[in-house]
Amino acid sequence: MSELQPKPTEEKQYEQEAAQAERRLHVWLGCMLLTLIVFQLNYLAFRHYERSDWTSDERFTLSERTVEELQALEQDVELILFLGESEELFPDVDELLQRYRSHSTRLHVRHVDPDREPTEARALAAQYGVAVGIGQAGENLAEVAMVIVSGDRTWKISRENLVAPATAEGETVIDVTTERALTGGIVQVLSGESTTICFASGRGELAPTGERAAYVMRQELERENMNIEDLPAVGLSEVPDSCNAVFVLGPQRAYAEAEAQALIDYVRTGGNVLLALDPVLERDAVAPTGFEGPLADFGILLDPSIVFEMDFSNVLGQSPADLFRVSVEEHPLTDAVRRRGGGVAVSGSRSVRIEEGSSAVALLTTSEQGFAELDIAGLTMDADLSAGPEDVAGPVSVAVAKESATVGEEPGARAGRIVVIGDLQWLDPGLLMEPQLANFDLMMSSVGWLTQRDALISIPPRTSAASSMSMSQEDVSSVALRLFVVLPLLILLLGAYVYWTRRQ
Amino acid sequence: MSAIAIAKREVRAYFSSPTAYVVLLAWVYVTGLSFYLLMSFSASQDSVGGSDNPLTLFFGGTVLFWLPVLVFAPVMTMRLFAQERATGTLEPLLTAPVGEWAITTGKFLAAMFFWIALWIPSLFYVWIVTRYGSIDAGAVAASYLGIFGIGLFYMSWGMLMSALAPTQIVAAILCFLVHGLFFVAGIGQFVYQGEGREILSYVSVWTHMSDFARGIVDTRYLVFQVTMSALAFVLTTQVLAFRRLRG
Known part of the structure; x- marks a missing residue:
């Protein structure tokens, strides 16, 4: 019997081997489990990730x-x-x-x-x-x-x-064209409604196409999937139902009072109108636009004036009337514009005031030093530029917005909205695409407020902090000296120092 | 504490030998040459700003970054365990009262120390660029974060290969094969389409670094680098455990 029993040393060896085998198996299983966990973690990371932008100008950050x-x-x-x-x-x-x-x-x-x-x-x-x-x-x-x-x-x-339009040489603008197109496209496929903007024509207004074209505005409206229609203003008595908003951009000739009245009546009945009425000079005076009377009845005063900004820190152009920055006042329309900062630039603007007791709200105003000159004929090259007793004292409002009373009692009834801006130059493509200014935001916010669509693809242009490298051939040689002589020498010295200290 | 002691021993041994300085010198010449070429290119351009500045290109924007990295990383890690085995010091180390985790951590810390030391001269390049233009501090910080992440990945897998290989040369070749495999797989994103392309882009260290260099920090890359390093790290400890079991 004793011969059949394993020897104690063999038994011990067998147990040791079994223990080792078991441990090896555990190690193998552990490694396989860990590999599985790593794959699982990577799968999750692959599906759910975040990309943070560490650049100082946030060039890779979505709006x-x-x-x-x-x-x-x-x-x-x-x-x-x-x-x-x-x-x-x-x-x-x-x-x-x-x-x-x-x-x-x-x-x-x-x-x-x-x-x-x-x-x-x-x-x-x-x-x-x-x-x-x-x-x-x-x-x-x-x-x-x-x-x-x-x-x-x-x-x-x-x-x-x-593709973004070409920028001026040396200009470092972060391109948001693709982002606008993509976000706009996503909004398109998700929103069922389409909006129609009617551009008034026939009195020399800015049109969506042609010689005097508001092409940036048209491009942005198209991106928003808004339909653009022409609305002949001559003989206008009623705005068609197809128009969700009417834009009157810088008419060069006066509207007949009945035509202007038709547009204001349209606002009273729930319509939306944008009036950009810059002063048109005729025989040393600002020509009437035809809107003065109907607007006054609506609580908005359109002055035959030219606004001067005498706070020269706001003047961006050659003269106080040429191109200047105005302050953006509080209003639901200007929320995004104020958040963005930078101010809005206008040029050769007229004053648009609010009649006492009117519910209209000023959107853009000059500084306190600004004023609106009513005596245009008295303006000469050597005239002293200061507010006279007849003039409108600062701060002068150059843009106002007003909402009419809600029409009808049925659910979904809307109040009409109007924005009156005494300037057209604020829609100049150069100013709209200027990253330092908020003109683009004002345009998109105005369109959004007037079409009663809160969600507009207002992605303004941004500037990049990146500056160009400036190196001469001498500089390149100097860089070579530093890279191939100075730096290796420093490493050799470090090595020699370590060798020397160890010998010591 | 024993891990720190092992790391110190490794670093001291390495930096006391001329090898460290020869490697550093060679590295400085090779990377300096690629930086010089990129600076010369920038000097010939009218305007180089944003993502096209020489630092962005230097930190992973071109193949010039990867050629030295793929060669030097195996050289740095091949000796970690393979040399110990060649000199016969691995067996005493494994029989010493030190756990496999401590040994692996010590070796890994030493490798990371040397990896970081390799990149210290590149701060000189950053300074050079500031003399001729502006730098984006955020993008530079992201670049160094990316280099750290790549370092974790390369050093840990190099260490594993060194633990597996019988000699330093074999360790270097195995390490080069692993790094090369991931590198080539990354290039595969330009060949394949759809999901396959996305997966290959995910494992592509080149894609990781070119994004980091532009100032983009993507959680996918960080997860990949950290988890893959952890995997290699744990596998290394298990290789040592096997060796210890084998006696």
Whole structure:
């Protein structure tokens, strides 16, 4: 029997080996478990991530407006990117889409390169009515850069919508064109309603197209999916129901009082009107616009004046009337403008006052040193520029807003809204695109307030703090000396010091 | 405490030998050359601002960053365990009353110390750029955060390869293979489409660094670098545990 029993040393060795094997198994299982956990963590991180922008000018930060829109997404939105990877636009758009996705899991991006996946691209293009053609280098090219899809609604974004207009040399402006197009597109596919803006014409007004075109405004309205219609002002007696708002931008000839009255009546009955009435000079006087009487009855006084800003810290142009910054007053319309800061610039403006007891609110005012000159004929080159007893003393309001009483008692009844600005130059593309000013924000806020749409894609241009490098050839040589002689010498000295101290 | 003692011993041994200074000198010449080329390029441009300044390009914007990193990282980590084995000091270390975790932590801290030391001269490059233009302090800080993250990843996997390999050369080759694999996988994002492209972009250290260098800090990259480093770290301790079991 004793021969059948294992020897004690063998038994011990066997137990040791078993223990070792068990421990090895534990180690293996532990490693596999850890690997699984690491994969799981990475999967979660891959799906839910955040991208924070550490740059001083926040060049990779989405605007507040875009973030709000993305965080409010309640339904899935798919962005189908048709750009080829070899296209110049691709890296920037791709980076921007990553930022968008980090704010919402509702947003899904699908990229199809028509040149590398022609079959899939053509199938998708056919599904969404996108043409695919041949580019200059023989590559497959989709006619649009992107299609945004949500449910059965789609919105297409062309390449032109993603490219910013050329900036002046040396100007460092952060490009928000693509962001505007993308956020605008997302708003489009989610909002069912479309709004129509009617541009009054026939009295020399700024039109959406043509010689005197408000092209920046038109571009932004189109981005908002707003329809733009022409509204002949000559003989106007009633504003058509199709107009959600009427814009009268800088008429060069006076309106007939009946035409002006029709527009004010439109406001009284729940309509919305933007009047940009800059002073038109005729025979040493400011020509009447035709709106003076109807506006006065509505509690707004349109002066035949020219405003001067005598606080020269606000003057941006050559003279006190030429181009100056005005203060933005408190009003729901100006919330975003005030948040942004920078002020609004106007040029050659007239004063627009509020009649006593009127519910109108001033939007833009000059400083206390500003005044509105009523005696235009008395203005000569060598005249002393100061407010006379007849003139309007500062602070002078150059823009006002008023809401009419609500019409009707049925639910959803709206009050009419009017914004009167005694200037047209504030809509100059140069001022709208100037990052230091809030003219763009005022334009978008005015459109939003007048169309009674709170959510507008007001993404203003921003400046970059980045400055250019300035180096001569001598500087380059000096850099070489520092890099290849001074720095290695320092390391050698450090090594020698360590060697010397160790020997000591 | 024993981990700190091991780290100190490693650092002292390394910086007392001429190898550290030869490696540092070589590193300074190679990275200095790439920085010089980028500065010369900037000098020839009319206006270089924002994301196109030489520092952004230097910190991962071009392949010039990766060539020296891919070569030097294995050189720095190959000796961590493989040299101990070659000189016969690994067995005494494993039989000493020090846990595998302490050994691994000490070695890893030493490797990270040297990795950071490698990048200290690059502060000189930052200073040079400030002399001829402005820098974005946020973007520079993000670049160094990215370098730290890449360091965690490269040093930990290099350490694991050194623990696995029988010799320093094999350790360097294995380490180069692992780093090269991730690097090439990252380049694969330009080949594949759809989800595959996104996954490859996720593991691409080049993509990570080019974003960090522009001032973008993405949680995906941080999670990838930290978790992958933790994985390699734990695997290294387990390799040591195996060796200890084997006696």
